Each structure stands twice: as structure tokens, then as C-alpha cells.
Amino acid sequence: GIQVEQSPPDLILQEGANSTLRCNFSDSVNNLQWFHQNPWGQLINLFYIPSGTKQNGRLSATTVATERYSLLYISSSQTTDSGVYFCAVEREPGNTGKLIFGQGTTLQVKP
Amino acid sequence: EAGVAQSPRYKIIEKRQSVAFWCNPISGHATLYWYQQILGQGPKLLIQFQNNGVVDDSQLPKDRFSAERLKGVDSTLKIQPAKLEDSAVYLCASSLDRMSFGGRGYVGADTQYFGPGTRLTVL
Numbered sequence: 001g002i003q004v005e006q007s008p009p010d011l012i013l014q015e016g017a018n019s020t021l022r023c024n025f026s027d028s029v030n031n032l033q034w035f036h037q038n039p040w041g042q043l044i045n046l047f048y049i050p051s052g053t054k055q056n057g058r059l060s061a062t063t064v065a066t067e068r069y070s071l072l073y074i075s076s077s078q079t080t081d082s083g084v085y086f087c088a089v090e091r092e093p094g095n096t097g098k099l100i101f102g103q104g105t106t107l108q109v110k111p
Numbered sequence: 112e113a114g115v116a117q118s119p120r121y122k123i124i125e126k127r128q129s130v131a132f133w134c135n136p137i138s139g140h141a142t143l144y145w146y147q148q149i150l151g152q153g154p155k156l157l158i159q160f161q162n163n164g165v166v167d168d169s170q171l172p173k174d175r176f177s178a179e180r181l182k183g184v185d186s187t188l189k190i191q192p193a194k195l196e197d198s199a200v201y202l203c204a205s206s207l208d209r210m211s212f213g214g215r216g217y218v219g220a221d222t223q224y225f226g227p228g229t230r231l232t233v234l
Contacts, residue, residue, distance in 0.1 A: 004153075031221055041200060043154070043225035086153050090221075096166050097142055097206055097221035101153030 002027045002091040004102035021072040023087030031090035038083045115226035129191035136205030146202040200228040
């Protein structure tokens with residue numbers, strides 16, 4: 001099956017710093033989503049981004065489908081950004097919405 | 112718009128007992144997913160429904176796990192009998208039915224929205 005690798009596994013930042021999280025995947029995908037799981041366990045969908053670039057406030061994401069990776073950028077980080085960030089993909093030519101999740105990047109933002 | 116609802120939020124049982132979880136998806140969402148998330152790992156899909164039909168249950172341990180979505184709205188996931196290794200968070204998610212919008216023509220129709228989860232501890 002498709003492999004999803006996220007890096008780095010852990011990241012500690014000072015409030016106000018910027019960061020880049022990476023997701024590599026081993027096969028062509030038609031669906032890629034980034035999620036944030038807060039310290040209370042709630043998974044929040046950040047981006048639906050099988051290709052291209054999107055921005056939402058301090059967060060932005062870029063997926064280069066031909067090179068099989070996606071990047072999540074966090075600018076001016078805040079303590080509320082702490083938690084685990086997951087990348088999840090659906091392999092081509094899938095048409096069911098079934099997502100395979102990576103292992104996540106655990107982010108801690110210190111005040 | 113109300114989000115995905117799940118209950119209970121927490122459950123502690125002893126091994127060999129049975130347990131059931133309930134999920135109510137976002138109104139209008141035809142697709143419903145149950146995931147298992149073991150501590151330190153990403154969620155793993157157990158079963159996916161399209162309306163009241165099963166799309167994928169390839170990773171559901173069918174000897175002890177069962178799930179139903181009888182009226183195509185809310186769903187129940189059951190474990191009987193539970194094992195120690197079933198201790199995990201059980202997440203329910205829902206998404207729009209992309210096929211209702213002419214296949215992949217509706218970008219983002221399969222964006223998944225998650226409920227708060229049920230944390231199960233098996234002693």
C-alpha cells in the first residue's frame with residue numbers, strides 16, 4: 001500500500017517562530033488533507049490540497065503532486081498551534097475517500 | 112452547522128466485556144467513517160459507509176468488531192468481546208458524497224470532518 005512519511009517527528013518552537021512540516025508519499029494521490037489534532041484529541045481539517053497552494057491566515061500548504069510531497073507552513077506560531085499535525089492521502093485512482101494517515105508531527109510552541 | 116457528534120466520550124471496561132459507540136454525522140453527509148487511533152499513531156480506517164452501504168471494511172476485525180448505519184444517518188460501532196489491545200480512541204468522521212456532484216467535479220467533497228472521539232480503556 002501507499003506509504004506516508006512525515007517529518008520532523010517532533011518540533012519545539014518559541015512563540016513567534018516559523019516552521020515547515022513535510023509529508024512525502026510513495027504513490028500518486030488524488031486526495032491529500034492536512035489535519036491538526038489539538039491536545040484534547042480533536043482533529044481539525046486544515047486543508048484539502050491534492051495539488052497547488054492554499055493559504056488560510058498564518059497557515060499555508062503546498063502540494064507538488066508530481067514530486068510526491070506536501071508542505072505545511074506555520075508562520076508566527078502561537079501556543080494554540082501546539083498539537084499533532086497529520087497528513088493523509090488517498091491513492092490514485094481511488095474514488096472512495098479512504099485516507100491513509102502519516103504518523104504525524106508533534107509540535108510544541110513555548111511562550 | 113453542527114459538527115460530528117459522538118458518545119460516550121470516555122469508556123472503561125474489562126477485557127471480554129462488550130461496548131458500543133455512537134456517531135451522528137454532519138447533516139447531509141452521505142459518507143461516514145470509523146477510525147481507530149492508538150496512542151502515538153495516526154488514525155486507521157476501520158469501516159466506511161456510503162449512505163447505509165459498506166464501502167470498505169477491509170481493516171475491521173470482523174470476529175469482534177461490527178458496525179451498522181441502518182437508516183443512512185447515525186451509526187453504531189460495537190466491540191464484543193473487547194481485548195486489551197482495543198484500548199484506543201475511536202473517531203467518527205463524515206464527508207459529502209462526491210458522487211452526488213458528478214464524480215470528482217466538486218473539489219473538496221471528500222473533505223473529512225471528525226467528531227471528538229471516544230477514548231476506550233480496556234483493563
